Amino acid sequence: MFDAIWNNIFRNRKKSESQVIDFLRAVPIFEGLTDGELRIVESKVYVRRYADGERVFKEGDPSLGMYIIMGGAVNIIRQVPDGPPQLLATLTGGDFFGEIGLIDDAPRSATAVAYGETEAIGFFKPDFMSLIQAKPDLGLKVVVRLGKTLSARLRRTNEELRQFHLKHQQEARAL
Amino acid sequence: MWIDLACVAGLLTGAGLFGYVLGSILVPFAVSAFVAYLLLPIVELLEHRGFSRRAAVVAIYGGGILVLAVGAFVLTPQLTKQVQTFRGKLPGYSNLAHETLLTAQRDLESHFPELQRYRIAETIEKQVVTYVNGSLQSLPQLLLNAFTLLSVVVIVPFMTFYLLLEGSAIKKALISLVPNRYFENALNLIYLVDVNLSAYLLGQLMDALIIGLLSAVAYSFIGVHYGMVIGLLSGLANLIPYVGPVAGASVAVLVTVLEGGITAKVFVILIVAVAIQVVDNFLVQPTLMSESVDLHPLAVIAILLIAGNVWGLWGMLLGIPAYCAGKIFVEELRTVLRRESVDAI
Numbered sequence: 027m028f029d030a031i032w033n034n035i036f037r038n039r040k041k042s043e044s045q046v047i048d049f050l051r052a053v054p055i056f057e058g059l060t061d062g063e064l065r066i067v068e069s070k071v072y073v074r075r076y077a078d079g080e081r082v083f084k085e086g087d088p089s090l091g092m093y094i095i096m097g098g099a100v101n102i103i104r105q106v107p108d109g110p111p112q113l114l115a116t117l118t119g120g121d122f123f124g125e126i127g128l129i130d131d132a133p134r135s136a137t138a139v140a141y142g143e144t145e146a147i148g149f150f151k152p153d154f155m156s157l158i159q160a161k162p163d164l165g166l167k168v169v170v171r172l173g174k175t176l177s178a179r180l181r182r183t184n185e186e187l188r189q190f191h192l193k194h195q196q197e198a199r200a201l
Numbered sequence: 202m203w204i205d206l207a208c209v210a211g212l213l214t215g216a217g218l219f220g221y222v223l224g225s226i227l228v229p230f231a232v233s234a235f236v237a238y239l240l241l242p243i244v245e246l247l248e249h250r251g252f253s254r255r256a257a258v259v260a261i262y263g264g265g266i267l268v269l270a271v272g273a274f275v276l277t278p279q280l281t282k283q284v285q286t287f288r289g290k291l292p293g294y295s296n297l298a299h300e301t302l303l304t305a306q307r308d309l310e311s312h313f314p315e316l317q318r319y320r321i322a323e324t325i326e327k328q329v330v331t332y333v334n335g336s337l338q339s340l341p342q343l344l345l346n347a348f349t350l351l352s353v354v355v356i357v358p359f360m361t362f363y364l365l366l367e368g369s370a371i372k373k374a375l376i377s378l379v380p381n382r383y384f385e386n387a388l389n390l391i392y393l394v395d396v397n398l399s400a401y402l403l404g405q406l407m408d409a410l411i412i413g414l415l416s417a418v419a420y421s422f423i424g425v426h427y428g429m430v431i432g433l434l435s436g437l438a439n440l441i442p443y444v445g446p447v448a449g450a451s452v453a454v455l456v457t458v459l460e461g462g463i464t465a466k467v468f469v470i471l472i473v474a475v476a477i478q479v480v481d482n483f484l485v486q487p488t489l490m491s492e493s494v495d496l497h498p499l500a501v502i503a504i505l506l507i508a509g510n511v512w513g514l515w516g517m518l519l520g521i522p523a524y525c526a527g528k529i530f531v532e533e534l535r536t537v538l539r540r541e542s543v544d545a546i
Contacts, residue, residue: 088385
């Protein structure tokens with residue numbers, strides 16, 4: 027606990043506001059926002075630092091929001107019944123994860139663990155809701171882009187599922 | 202996990218001791234935070250309408266000054282007139298009370314001559330005068346302890362202005378101190394407390410306003426003297442749950458009895474008070490408090506008694522919100538601990 031406080035407050039590794047905004051600009055959910063709008067979003071996000079192996083969130087925890095990796099990497103791990111944890115993906119700088127947590131209340135579907143010293147921007151549901159309330163135009167832009175991102179991931183998942191199903195059928199025929 | 206729990210317990214104990222030792226110094230800060238919390242929804246509403254944060258806060262302060270000025274201009278003459286009339290009639294009320302006591306004493310002594318040596322009327326009057334004098338002597342000190350004039354006039358508005366302007370940044374900086382392991386839980390907890398507390402406080406404020414207006418109109422309508430003053434008193438007293446209509450009725454009955462003895466009007470006042478309490482309990486509170494923390498009326502009274510006993514008037518005002526926040530904190534902590542123990546298994 028004290029290491030986390032030290033890393034987050036006392037060490038002089040804090041990214042400046044403009045660097046955070048630059049990272050936000052590159053995220054599809056905040057694509058096309060003006061500098062003023064990005065500054066408003068920047069005021070709502072948290073920059074968090076994680077040590078190697080430190081957990082960002084755990085499978086089954088309530089979903090509270092998304093993370094954007096600024097530096098380092100994050101392993102996404104899923105618990106398999108009667109088996110070892112399965113590494114689903116390793117995300118690096120610029121990648122984001124957990125965005126479904128912004129809109130639904132379902133528990134986290136996987137565990138996220140820092141791989142090496144990692145810095146990430148957190149954007150959470152309470153702040154997202156207050157953003158929509160205070161700045162509905164900006165909130166609507168973010169909601170639409172969030173919807174586009176999620177639908178793109180869904181299409182990709184559907185396609186991967188279709189490919190898997192086709193491959194499975196071909197293998198079955200070959201047998 | 203136990204080390205973290207011990208640290209949390211230590212932090213809370215430290216914060217409690219700090220608040221207890223430096224309570225009087227922290228009062229302006231606590232009051233400023235309370236007022237800023239109440240005004241925040243209005244700031245956010247103005248932001249929603251396109252105002253910048255700074256413009257919204259300035260607009261609220263401008264509006265507040267205007268309301269105070271208009272209120273002072275319109276209400277002050279009426280209130281001053283009623284208070285002055287009451288003060289003018291006070292000697293008369295005092296004589297009436299004295300005569301009533303003497304008559305009661307004579308009636309009692311005619312039936313029980315042995316009571317003459319106790320001089321009941323004189324004894325009661327002496328006790329009442331001693332009590333009133335004692336209360337009046339301690340009242341200035343009581344007010345000073347709760348609040349200094351400087352705090353009310355200068356520090357609270359000044360701090361409230363900056364809390365409204367920079368409150369989000371201050372909150373964000375404080376939340377950032379939480380370790381990663383409990384960061385999301387802390388954020389969720391603060392969000393839940395925020396939602397429930399703001400709903401409760403705004404509901405309580407609206408409730409006080411409605412009860413004050415109802416009381417002022419009702420008592421003025423039935424011809425109770427100083428109806429507006431009694432309405433104002435009822436409204437302020439209703440910031441403490443259930444107290445408003447009772448406080449208003451008590452004063453209305455006292456004033457009516459002093460004016461003309463126990464007449465039918467006293468019973469009309471009691472009926473009006475019951476009607477106001479019924480409207481408050483079955484219409485106003487359920488409508489305003491439907492989204493706030495659900496508390497049983499017995500729990501409310503218990504909290505008011507305990508908080509009032511320990512912290513006086515401020516305890517009664519802030520006891521329920523503090524309990525609501527504490528309840529949410531304990532429930533979240535239980536959920537987190539349950540999850541941690543399942544993981545350990």
